[in-house]
């Protein structure tokens with residue numbers, strides 16, 4: 001799980017292009033096969049797979065990440081928040097170009113980046129359903145993937161995501177976990193802080209965390 005990709009200071013929300021390239025080269029060298037999140041629905045269990053996800057829809061995903069994906073020919077999944085405030089977001093043209101490249105799957109991450117647990121069910125459902133439609137309008141294709149903002153959700157939200165027609169949903173629960181249809185709507189992810197070094201990256205991949 002990543003967020004922004006830019007030359008800004010590395011942080012929990014930003015990874016520099018240089019470091020991301022190193023991490024991708026490492027994964028390629030170890031024989032990982034890169035998938036988009038919805039490819040998990042029909043993957044070959046014998047292979048080692050990795051899905052790169054980027055939450056919120058930062059413009060850096062176009063200005064930096066997209067070049068990297070093209071250079072290494074690896075796909076990624078970006079979860080858009082069409083009405084998020086306070087971040088510099090991808091625009092419609094950039095989203096379309098990335099969609100048409102075949103390298104990017106766009107998922108939905110609610111309309112306003114709302115904490116679903118802090119609003120009533122009616123608002124939660126509206127945020128979920130409308131974000132699917134909004135992303136489909138931007139990409140021109142079916143939006144199958146959802147990400148819970150802040151990783152916050154309850155059982156009712158899981159049902160809402162299923163009912164809305166999504167095929168998968170990701171959380172921020174940290175775990176290395178094989179995909180199965182029983183956890184398709186509560187998939188864990190490994191958070192990659194932009195400040196970690198390659199040893200820590202290796203530890204996260206092998207144990208799910210880097211603190212010993």
Ligand SMILES: [Zn+2]
Nearest residue numbers: 055056149150
């Ligand atoms: Zn988010």
